[in-house]
Structures are given as structure tokens and as C-alpha cells.
Amino acid sequence: MDMLKKVPVKEQAPEVRAKNFEEVCLGYDEQEAVMEAGRCLNCKKPFCVGGCPVNIDIPGFITKLKEGSIEEAYQIISKDSALPAVCGRVCPQESQCEGKCIRGIKGEPIAIGKLERFAADWARQRGIRPVKEAVHNGKKVAVIGSGPAGLTCAGDLARLGYQVTIFEALHQPGGVLVYGIPEFRLPKDEVVAKEIQNVMDLGVKIETNVIVGRSVTIDQLLDEEGFDAVFIGSGAGLPRFMGIPGENANGVFSANEYLTRSNLMKAFDESYDTPIFRGKKVAVVGGGNVAMDAARTALRFGAEVHIVYRRSEAELPARVEEVHHAKEEGIIFDLLTNPVEILVDDNGWVKGMTCVRMELGEPDDSGRRRPVVIEGSEFDLALDTVIMALGTSPNPLISDTTKGLDVNRWHCIIADEKNGKTTKEGVYAGGDAVTGAATVILAMGAGKQAAQGIDEYLRNK
Ligand SMILES: Cc1cc2nc3c(=O)[nH]c(=O)nc-3n(C[C@H](O)[C@H](O)[C@H](O)COP(=O)(O)OP(=O)(O)OC[C@H]3O[C@@H](n4cnc5c(N)ncnc54)[C@H](O)[C@@H]3O)c2cc1C
């Protein structure tokens, strides 16, 4: 075995998986996991832990895997993470724990994500649950939203003895984990639903089909429903558009709508009636995880798919693994390209898109080189579908209906990074609702901090 390289992980072959919605990555088996764990140096100063927003004891759990004590490895992870099988699949480990791993200096870092996934899958398949140690303290907390931030905050508070109710607008809990990220990356029934059940087994109640701001307000939860504190983890579900001519044509979708139809409403499954537009030639505008997911979904519905992104490959914000998988499956990357108009036929349907070529200039506020239009570079792409994956922002419904809750100019709730405290007493917030669209593990980290903040507030109240 080459100790400088990760033990390779099995995947469905690109030409096979491009035609189905089953999971792409098949994960390690026990022997492979133990071999990979054997590469870990069990560092005295484990930089990997500093790279993890929820501070999982990474060398601790890997050492248990090395010894073959898989259940103990799982319990170590579960102390700090409510969603290990999810995170093992979707976290951008290359810029977090694995990006800090000492093994990565001379060779490939330890495959921490794949090991976390192995331990969580192994435990789930054997019905092993996180250890529950709570004694009720008689206090009630409401959590708004059942995405990674809300689930983490709720789970941590339940472990501390609080009676927690999550209010979720949709008919199924999970947030982006169920409506955004596709089945071929994150199985819903087998993985997401089971990890949500683990949170519920800690005593957390989930009420679906409740839109806070419409069905009930935050003030009513605090003043009339007997909740002692509220955590807002309502995400950033409002899609952005470019504002270019033709964007209202038939055949233009937001990635959120397109993915929600396919994932939450199961349009990919023939036994469901959910309609979805199956284009023949599709452009997905954007370069993040959302763009990759929309593109790979459209490909599985039988289309030729182009990613249209205004910067170069080095700036693509999507996880490296997603870009690699998308390329293997045959997605065409039109980089340094920006749409300026969507071309519409006489019946109001998309027939193409006019684009311009870009080059990279000086770095902008984000530190990335600013794309600049190359004069006279306009060209047309013939298409029948355009999917906009340009980012999202928080829905203003909650802030508009809650007096004293301040937001910034992007409608993100203003909250203290250390403890999630907002400008309204007893109300805490975290995840995408505060930061704007970010990552699962950052939302979980914020949910954790807020649970500590709420606990401190209620103990001193
Ligand atoms: C398609 C897609 C792919 C992604 N891929 C990755 C990836 O690979 N890796 C990664 O780390 N991150 C990824 N992300 C980002 C990640 O999923 C989010 O950063 C994360 O889910 C944010 O968690 P959250 O709990 O803050 O919000 P969300 O997951 O958005 O959950 C918020 C929940 O609140 C509910 N809600 C909203 N308003 C109300 C209301 N008024 N009342 C009641 N409930 C309400 C929503 O219905 C939702 O269920 C992806 C995002 C998308 C859209």
C-alpha cells in the first residue's frame, strides 16, 4: 500500500450513473476503511480538528476505526455531529479538515470524510443510535427550519434537557438536504431521514407545514405559546436572477425550483406525477454546488448540458469532487463565458442564449480575479432550457413579521457569531439565514454555537 495516497473509493462508472439517480460514490467497506485509518498519524497537535467547524475528535474516531472498534468511532463522531452520514457525503473536506491534515503536505490527506461516512453508515445499518443522556429541565425552545442548522441546534438543546419543537414550512424536514441536494449524492430515505430520526429520538418534535411569519409569528411563540427562546435556522431559499432580457421566457428556471421538483417532489421517480421540463439542450448558469447538481440532474433526464460560468476553473466554487464527477459524466464546461440575453421564439419559449467571452482582471472584494468582458466576443448558444444557479438569499418573511429583529441589506439576520444572539431578546439565529448561502457544516457549527448561547441565556434568565 502506498501510504502517501488515499485508499481509492468505489464509484458507479460514469457512463452507467449518467443514466440513473442512484448514489455515485459507494463508500469504503470495512477492510478499506481500516486500511485508510491506518494512514493517520494520530498527531499530537491535530490540525484536522481545527479545520472542522463542529470540532469532531478526528484522530480519536480514526484511532478507534484502526483498532476495529467501529461503534466507538461512531459514538465519538456523534458527540459533536448530528448528521455524520450526511457530512461524510457532502462536506467540502478539501477546504476543511482534509485541507489541514498533516498527511496532505507530502501526499494525499487522510480521507476523513469517507471514514466518517463509513462509521455512520456502519452504525445505521446495524440500528446503532447516538447515546442519549438528557434529563428534562422544563424549558421550551422553538426552532424555525429543519435544515442542518435547525437540526443541530435542536439536537444539542435536547441533549441539554430542553423541550424542543422544530417548525418547518415544507411537508418534509431536512431543508436543502431533502429539497436541494440530489438523491445521487445524498440518499433521502436511507440516509437523511434516518439521521433526522436520530435527532427526533433525542426528544425533538418536528411540526411540518408551519410557515413562521404566516401560520404563527415569533412574538406569538414567545408570548402566547410558552416558548422561552427561539432559534431561527430558516436558510436562504430565495433564488437570484441576472436581470437580463428574456429571463421570463418559458424554459427558464431557478435551480431551486428545478431541483425541488426532482428531489423533494420526486419527479425523477416514474411512480410520481410531478411534472419536470426535460430539455434536450440545457445551459446551467453558475459554478457552485447548486449549478453542478442542476446540471447533473438535467443530464440524467437525457439532456446535453453546458455549465456557463464567468470565471475560470480555478474559481469554480463547487466542491472539487462534484466538478470532477460532472466532467466524467459528460457535462460541457463553457468557462469565462457570461450570458447577456436569453433568446425567445415567437411562442415565448427559450431558443438560445447570447453570451460574451470574459477574461480575468484584478482581484475584486472576494479576493477572486474580476471577470472582464472581451469586446466583440458575443456569440449565440442554441438551447431549449436555461437554469439559473446564481446564488440565493434569505426570504424576508420572518424579519418582516418580527419587530426588533435586524437584518443587513441582503436580508441576512444580524447575529453574534459566537452565540447566535440577534438584536431581539430571546431570539437566536444561525446558518444560511445569517451568512447567506454557505455550507452544511458551517450551518451545523452555527446551530451548535447558538444552542450554547441559548443555554447560557436561559440558565441566567
Ligand atoms: C442544490 C444545493 C446543493 C448544495 N450542496 C452542498 C454541498 O455539497 N456541501 C455543502 O456543504 N453545502 C451544500 N449546499 C449548501 C447547504 O445545503 C446549505 O448551506 C445548508 O443546507 C444551510 O443549512 P440551513 O439549516 O441554514 O438552511 P436550509 O438547509 O436551507 O434549511 C432551512 C429550512 O427552513 C425552512 N424555512 C424557511 N423559512 C421558514 C419559515 N418561515 N417557517 C418555517 N420554516 C422555514 C425551509 O423550508 C428549510 O427546510 C448546497 C445547497 C444547495 C441549494
Ligand code: SF4
Ligand atoms: S492531521 Fe491528518 S494525520 Fe494528523 S490526526 Fe488529523 S487526520 Fe490524522
